[in-house]
Amino acid sequence: MRKQYSAVAVALLGALAATTAQAQDAARIQTKVLGNDNQPVLVQFSPEGKMAYRGLSGDQVLRQQLGLTTADQMVQRTLETDQVGYTHQKFAQFYQGVRVEHATYTVHSKGGTVESISGDFEKISGLSTTPSLSESAALTKALAHVGARKYMWQTTEANAAEFAPQGELVIVRDGRQNAEAGPLVLAWKFNVYAAQPISRSFVYVDARSGQVVLQDNIIKHAAATGTFATAYSGSRTIADGTTTGGYFLRETTRGLGIQTYNCKKSNSYTSATDFIDADNNWTAAEYNNANFDNVAGDAHVGAQATYDYWKNVHGRNSYDNAGAIIKSYVHFDDVPGGAGYENAYWDGVRMTYGDGATRFRPLTALDVCGHEIGHAVCEKTANLTYANESGAMNEGLSDIWGASIEAYAVANLGFTSGGVKAKSTWLIGEEIDKQQAALRSMSDPKSLGQPAYYKGQYWVATTSSPSNANDQGGVHTNSGVLNHWYYILAVGKSGTNEGGNTYSVTGVGIDAAAKITYRMESVYMTASSTYAQARTYAIQAATDLYGAGSAQVIAVTNAWYAVGVGASYTGGGTTTPPTTTTYCTIKGTSQSYEWIDLVQLGSINRTSGKDAGYYNGTALSTTVTAGSAQTIYFSAGFTSTAYTEYWKIYIDYNKNGVFTDAGELVVSGSSASAGTLSSTFTVPTTARNGTTVMRVIMSDNSATTSCGTFSYGEAEDYTLNITGGAALTAPATLAGNSTPLGNEAASTFEVYPNPATDALRLALPGNAEAQDVTVTDIRGARVAGATLRNGTLDISGLAKGMYTVSASDGQKVFHQRFVKE
Structure with a gap:
């Protein structure tokens, strides 16, 4: 018998506890910005929140704010204090001890007080961490x-x-x-x-x-003191060193050194030699020869200028902020003695420059050098994945640094234009390009085939299969949006964009624009950042540096608006979280005997254990089209006996905050099965566009409604994004329908014989095939020595004793004890 007690008392206490906790959490948060997966990408704390979290470690703050489970671990990777007094504690995410690639989260503090948190957190449940492939x-x-x-x-x-x-x-x-x-x-x-x-x-x-x-x-394509008559930047003063026979292009005055080598038109780095000059006066007569040896000087002074820019402008000691040696290899050819290599790249260790051929001159121009080493900076900071939007911003940031370094070197280091073409800050690769004005234009991207507007003209659609054949999803093309944003932020611009919106931006200058962009990249961006998230992080970076509502914050916001990302500035200095509808609370009081263990609809696919009566899964979402038929799958977990459970699934189609409108109850029925159930429903053609809530309820009581508390069972909320429906106003009627849910026979996971000696037969509900079979001992420790073949578990290698076998049917995980004799 199940224990009976006062449902009224539980309802009052449960509602009070939930309301109090929600109110406390809401009071602690000033702004919360959600990503596409409905997980927070930025949380700014209110004064009350700052006080509440003062003294807590960074991982404790993240555990509370991100709702971490025992399977989630946040492991500190770096701790840095920046030039404006913020401390940034960066964590890597692990799930069951396995690194979650590209998922990092940072706790930002000042004076010992947590100001905000930002990053990319992956909500994971039920993912096996045991490989089946060696x-x-x-x-x-x-x-x-x-x-x-x-x-x-x-x-x-x-x-x-x-x-x-x-x-x-x-x-x-x-x-x-x-x-x-x-x-x-x-x-x-x-x-x-x-x-x-x-x-x-x-x-x-x-x-x-x-x-x-x-x-x-990793390889991203771009295209003593002496003097060196370089190919592109005139006669430059260089720092180098002495060796047998004269001077060579190695120095130790910047970080751990800058070194430049000669590949001699080969593809071997170990066979590369030094350039050596007898008197440390590297003249044009000596080096402006048929081999283009003068470009060695461009590579060397380009690396020096790049180091100086990062050190003097951003306080960064080489690309890794630890003084790493910058090595450059010129005269590289992927086919030894070939026609000329038409590329330059950073490979994670060194700079490599080809001599060019029909398209390019030798690729050692200053902005190319700054661009490629910019990839190294990105690798050590945001580490943006090189595909689609994140890859486009990876390329865009490198163009930004190439332009900024060129402008810095001309203004502060006396660099001149010594090649066929003059240097131009807002053109990328202008000095090396033989066929057109440049590779890319930051001031007018469309003039060279790049988009100046997010998903506008020349935008390359993102792809599920990025490759070199499709430029990894258009990374060298779609970077134009970030490039143009930076140009508008630095210089200013007014006009009407491709969306038909007028804008006016007062430029903040390249120095302020660079500081904001570097903070966006190094402090806030993560591997999977999108253009929308870059906007959020740039605004926050400007707020950190110049204050809320400052001219810089306004310019950042309106520059994004100009290129089609987000709204124009409306005050407040930060992004405003979207207005959300408040729904009534729902909760099962006891999960001693039953709980929801599967909900699957489209891309929502969650298996789980007990969730204390309610699970807020609104961070999980799927898209459905008005008028479409949808099949939802769900199931119950039981401690032992499979009781009859009453299922009700609601969708707030008209987004008015309640589930009581006609047609919003899409599933209603009962079952006494531990197997996977399903029901098909049709989304009304009059359903309102946008995100709304789907509520799943499993209760032992047929009278349970969409709100309140009930005795036994659980409720879960998820997010649906409806497209193709009503645009502005809630529909007057909702003509939804669903197939009835039958009362299926109960079934359980069975093992026999039990006790067993050598072999144990596994029978899953519905005669499903057993997958992911594991055996644990009475301590809960996983044991080896049991193998599964054709539904039979070979246990001859196990010691005598009691064990638990766990098996999955592909959706649910079942457990059963057995005795090995």
């Missing part, structure tokens, strides 16, 4: 995907063995299915460096299916 098998898949003729570890380089890929198990989004929000999978991660043809990337192989789910390129 590391070696996964590496074979990764190499087949890259398809190189030769890899770096197969070359004769002295340190070739260092490049042999080592697999790391991570959790990552499957980039094939959805460009921004594919499902999370367990994957093997490899750093694959190919020598022929040149490439270097992180390759992620699904640890179950063996499919390559993501490729994140």
Whole structure:
């Protein structure tokens, strides 16, 4: 018998506790900005919140604000204090001890008080962290995907063995299915460096299916004191060193050093030699020769100027902020003695410059150098994934740094224009391009085939299969939006954009624009940041540096508006969270005997255990179209006996904050089954567009309604995004329909014989095939020695005793005890 007690008392106490907790949490938050997955990307605390969290460690704040479970861990990676007195404590996310790739969160404090938190947090539940594919098998898949003729570890380089890929198990989004929000999978991660043809990337192989789910390129294509007559910047003073026979292009005055080498038109780094000059006067007569040896000077002074810019403007000590050596290799050719290599790249270790051919002159121009080392800075800060929107911003940021470094060097270091073309701050690669004005224009992106407006003319659609063939989802094209935003922020501009909206931005100057952008990148952005999130973070960065409502905050906001990202400035200095509808509370009092353990509709697919009577799953969402038929799957978990449970599923189609309107009860029925149930319903054509709430209730009482508390069971809320319906006003009538839910026979997970000696037969509900079978001992520790074949578990290798076997049917996980004799 189930214990009976006063439902009224529980209802009053439950409602009071929920109301109090919600009120406390709301009072602590000044602003909360949500990402596409409805997880917070930025939370700013109110004075009450700052006081409440004062003295707490960063991981404690994150545990409370992000709702972390025992399976989630936030591990501190860095702790830095910036030039304006903020301390940034950056955490990496782990799930059941496995790194969640690209998921980081930062706690921002000042004077010991937590001001805000920001980042990317992945809400994970029920994901197995046990691979079924070995590391070696996964590496074979990764190499087949890259398809190189030769890899770096197969070359004769002295340190070739260092490049042999080592697999790391991570959790990552499957980039094939959805460009921004594919499902999370367990994957093997490899750093694959190919020598022929040149490439270097992180390759992620699904640890179950063996499919390559993501490729994140590491190589991003761009295109003593002496004097050096450079090819592009006139005669420059250089810092170098002495060696046998004269002077060579190595110095130790900046960080741990700057070094420049000669690949001699080969693809070998270990065979590269030094450029040596007898008197440290590197004249044009000596180096402006048929081999373009004068470009060695451009690479060397370009690295010096880039180091000086980061150090003097942003207080950053080399690209890693730890003084890392900047190595440059010129005269590189991927085919030794070939026609000329038409690229320059940063490979995670060094700068590599080709001599160009039909399209480019030697690619050692100053803005190219600043661009490529900008990729290194990004790798050490935001680490933006090199595909789709995040990849476009990775490229855009490098263009921003290339332009900013060129402008800095001209204004502060005396750089001049020494090549065929003059330097131009807002053109990228203008000095190396033989065929057109430049590679890209930041002031007029459309003049060179880039978009100046988010998803406007020339925008390349994002893709679920980014590759070199589609420019990783248009990274070198869609970067134009970020480039133009930066230009407008620095210089100012007025006009009418492609959305038909008029704008007027007063420029803040390139120095302030650069400081805001660097803070956006280094403090707030994460690997998966989108353009919308970049807007949020840029506004916050400007607020940190110049204050809420400042001219800089206004300019940042309106510059984003000009390029089609977000609204214009309306006051307050920060983004305003969207207005949300408040729904009545709902909660089951006891989960001693039953609970909801599966809800699946579209991209919502959550398996769970007991959630204390209510689970707020509004961070999980799926899109449905008005007029479409939808099938929802759900199931109950039971401690032992499968009781009859009453299911009710509501959708607030007209978004008025209640579930009592006609047609909003889309599922109603009972079942005594532990199996997966389903019901089909049709979304009304008059349903209102936008996000709304779907409420799932499982109760032992048929009289349970959409609000309040009930005795046994649980309720869960999720988010639906309705498209193709009513645009502005709530519909007058809602003609929804659903198929009836039958009362299915109860069934359980059975194991026999029990006790057993050598073999244990597994029978899942509905005769489903057993998957992910594990065996644990009485301490709960996982044990080896049991293997599954054709539904029978071989336990001959286990010691005598009591065990628990857990098996999944692909959605639910079932548990049963057995005795090994």
